[in-house]
Amino acid sequence: MRIALNEARCSGCRTCQVICSLHNFAENNPKKAAVKIVGHFPAPGRFEIKICNQCGVCAAVCQFEAIAEKDGVYVIDREKCTGCGECIEACPSNAMVKHPAETAPIKCVACGECVTLCQRGALYDADVREVQ
Structure with missing residues (x-):
């Protein structure tokens, strides 16, 4: 799976971060997510997605x-x-992060869980769908 982004569609809900940490660490800890959502407010008023x-x-x-x-x-x-x-x-x-509870850095392994739960299509599988 090739994870692609359409940042204009990101609402900042951070569901991707929750599912990433749950799937990879069995924890509801967005700080252990391999995907990061960064808000840029008030200007330009958008969310940036950081993923490997x-x-x-x-x-x-x-x-x-x-x-x-x-x-x-x-x-x-x-x-x-x-x-x-x-x-x-x-x-x-x-797109790589270090969490104090982990010995190794955290990076995306392209499991696709974030894509599955992104209701707005900000994260999607580029192998299945054309660039948005």
């Missing part, structure tokens, strides 16, 4: 080879990861 686009920069900078591509998705091996944060700093999408 699977570019691979994180894997390229990881000196411990803890991030590898698998079927088009870059996945962190939590056993190999030292938590150094180089991947977070290098991420051009600013």
Whole structure:
């Protein structure tokens, strides 16, 4: 699945963050979500969606080879990861986060749960639907 964005459709409900943390960590903790919703108010008055686009920069900078591509998705091996944060700093999408309760950074694994629950179509599967 290739997750695509239509930020103009985002209402800021943050359902994507809740389902992401529930699916990946079994916790209702949006701070552990791999998708971030950033409000820009009062101007320009919109929400920005930050999510990994699977570019691979994180894997390229990881000196411990803890991030590898698998079927088009870059996945962190939590056993190999030292938590150094180089991947977070290098991420051009600013889509990786470090949570104090986790030893490894958090990034999108393209599970698609956010797409399934986004009622407004701000997040969608680009493999199924054309760009909005």
